[in-house]
Amino acid sequence: MGYMTHDQTLFAVSQDAIDRDNQRLMAAHLEDYAALGARLARSSIDIEDVVEKLLTLEVGLPSWGMVSGGTRFARFPLPGEPNNVFEKIEDCSVVNQLAGLTPRVSLHFPWDRSDDYLALRQYAEELGMGFDAINSNTFQDQADQKQSYKFGSLSHANPATRQQAIEHNLECIEIGKVLGSEALTVWIGDGSNFPGQVEFTDTLERYLDSLRVVYDAVPDSWRLLIEHKMFEPAFYSTVVQDWGTSILCAQTLGPKAQCLVDLGHHAQGTNIEMIVARLAQFGKLGGFHFNDSKYGDDDLDSGSINPFQLFLVFNELVYAERRALERKTTFNPAYMMDQSHNVTDPIESLLNSARAIAGAYVKALIVDRKALREYQENNDVIMAHNCLRLAFETDVRPALAMARLRKGGAIDPIANYRASGYRAEKSRTRKPRPILSGGIV
Ligand code: PSV
Ligand code: MN
Numbered sequence: 001m002g003y004m005t006h007d008q009t010l011f012a013v014s015q016d017a018i019d020r021d022n023q024r025l026m027a028a029h030l031e032d033y034a035a036l037g038a039r040l041a042r043s044s045i046d047i048e049d050v051v052e053k054l055l056t057l058e059v060g061l062p063s064w065g066m067v068s069g070g071t072r073f074a075r076f077p078l079p080g081e082p083n084n085v086f087e088k089i090e091d092c093s094v095v096n097q098l099a100g101l102t103p104r105v106s107l108h109f110p111w112d113r114s115d116d117y118l119a120l121r122q123y124a125e126e127l128g129m130g131f132d133a134i135n136s137n138t139f140q141d142q143a144d145q146k147q148s149y150k151f152g153s154l155s156h157a158n159p160a161t162r163q164q165a166i167e168h169n170l171e172c173i174e175i176g177k178v179l180g181s182e183a184l185t186v187w188i189g190d191g192s193n194f195p196g197q198v199e200f201t202d203t204l205e206r207y208l209d210s211l212r213v214v215y216d217a218v219p220d221s222w223r224l225l226i227e228h229k230m231f232e233p234a235f236y237s238t239v240v241q242d243w244g245t246s247i248l249c250a251q252t253l254g255p256k257a258q259c260l261v262d263l264g265h266h267a268q269g270t271n272i273e274m275i276v277a278r279l280a281q282f283g284k285l286g287g288f289h290f291n292d293s294k295y296g297d298d299d300l301d302s303g304s305i306n307p308f309q310l311f312l313v314f315n316e317l318v319y320a321e322r323r324a325l326e327r328k329t330t331f332n333p334a335y336m337m338d339q340s341h342n343v344t345d346p347i348e349s350l351l352n353s354a355r356a357i358a359g360a361y362v363k364a365l366i367v368d369r370k371a372l373r374e375y376q377e378n379n380d381v382i383m384a385h386n387c388l389r390l391a392f393e394t395d396v397r398p399a400l401a402m403a404r405l406r407k408g409g410a411i412d413p414i415a416n417y418r419a420s421g422y423r424a425e426k427s428r429t430r431k432p433r434p435i436l437s438g439g440i441v
Contacts, residue, residue: 012127013094013420018410021419025411032398039394043368047399050365054403057361059290060104060132060336061092061350063112067433069299069340078345080427085112086123087430093127094347098416099354100407106132106336107179109172110142117178124179132183132336133225133287134176138165139189139233152190152198154214155207155239162210169214177219183334184218185260185287186211187227191234191241203239208252215253224257225287225334226250229265232297242266243275250284258286262338263313264297265289273312280320280331289338290357299340301349303356310356311392314364322369345423351413355400362396 022029037047066088068078082088089105096102105124114120124130138153146164151157153165165188173184190207192198211224218224228246231238240246243259250257259279266272279285292298292305303310317333324331335357341349368387375384401411410416 012090013097013416013422015097015408017420018098018408018416021416022405022411029398029401029405029411033402036394036396036398040366043366045366045368050362051399051402051406053365054358054362054399055406057101057358058104058335059102059354059357060106060334061095061102062289062336062338063088063092063105063107065337065339065341065350066091066346068346069342071342076342077433078423079432080423080425080430081346081433082426083431083433085114085120087426088112089120089124089127089129091347093124093129094417094422095350095354096128097408098404098410098413099351099358100404100409101354101358102350103128104130104132106135106185107175107181108135108137109168109175110137117175121179131176131179131181133185133334134172134179134181134183135185135187136169136172138168139187149189152203152239153188154186154210155188155190155203157206162206166210166213170217173214173217173219173222176222182221183223183225183287184214185225185227186214187229187260187262188239189233191231191238192236193234194236198237200237204245204249207239208249211249211257212253215257218256220256222256223286223334224253225260226257227260227262227265227289229262229297230267243279247279247282247284250286251282258333259284260287260289260334261285262289262291262297263302263309264291264293264299264338268295272309273316276313276316277320280316280323283329285320285331285333287334287336289336290353291337291339299338301339301341301344301356302337302353303360304352307356307360308392310360311363312388314360315367315388318361318364318367319369347417347423348414351417355413358400358403359396362399363391363394366394366396367391 040047063085067081068075082091092105138149141148147161154162156162169186176184190203215224226240226246226249228240228242229238230241246259250259261276263272276285290302292300292302294305320331337353339349339353372384372387375387404410
């Protein structure tokens, strides 16, 4: 891969311009914040406690989501999109500067390959960014690779192919150590397209044998995140197809192994919030790939299709957080986004997504849990449901804006981003990315 060096010209959004725009919007913002504070106070919730809690929320950005995504049919490049991992991090830092919620980037190898990971780490640090989980890629063939992943990787029938996939994951761990990452996410595309093509049991056994080698190489302070997905690229069966297989694998491997839930990886109508509750209850909820979907693994912007589902997921997360606090156990899943921005500027999509995720979290924080418990115990179905709805229907935008302000971000992130001319400037200084005929990322 040719992603070796980076252009030294840093062009972040001017902080002065953000501050000026915030001043312009301040009076109205403070009025809205006071109104929300008063509304929450009537339910004995202190808005300051909510904002304090929100300030602790961190969501990782997907490096692969910084470039225009595509479908199987086409990819339409955006002028000024990043060409290499340094430029992707630069764009991530703009999202973080404006939204104040996304201080880490999740890298994907070999897409983000560089010849100097220490320099990459230093560059990221200068921009206030760190690294989230490292993602391996054994679902595509690379130009220099000996064995093909056409018929699988970690579960392949050929030991040489499995070994190659293992070694790639081991390399990812080594890169992650240099970058200061603390997790490896493994998603494999292994599966089958025809009944009879593979033996379900044998492929899972081979997958587990391979993953055990990777597991042993994962540092004790890290976690190994197993990402399940129902289908695609395999259309008949997938080796790690659902949370059941995922938790079985995580339990078989040991404490460093946990499950990662990508919201787009389930059958339509699946009760994902319930999966979240189950994984949390058994200490195996390790991470998230937030996105949204209408039909399948659509990788749409978080909260753009089904914000109620996102809220219900966060409702379980807040419940699990409180339960862990009471029981003095740990609960700290790695929150990341995994989105494909096909028709929007990725920075704008991620700013919106950050707001949707933060909004879902705040709405989950303001659920009156004491009242909810009472309604549940008295089988007062309507009031229990209304208790959740009240939180969901509350306009929490002033609390989100306040958290952004306290992190030096913008009351109106997208307006500030547009006014900065960042993308136009990048379209002048960055090389155009080659047009590929198709490809999901
Ligand atoms: C697979 O669909 C997936 O969700 C995995 O997280 C991959 O790493 C990512 O998408 C690649 O786009
Ligand atoms: Mn994913």
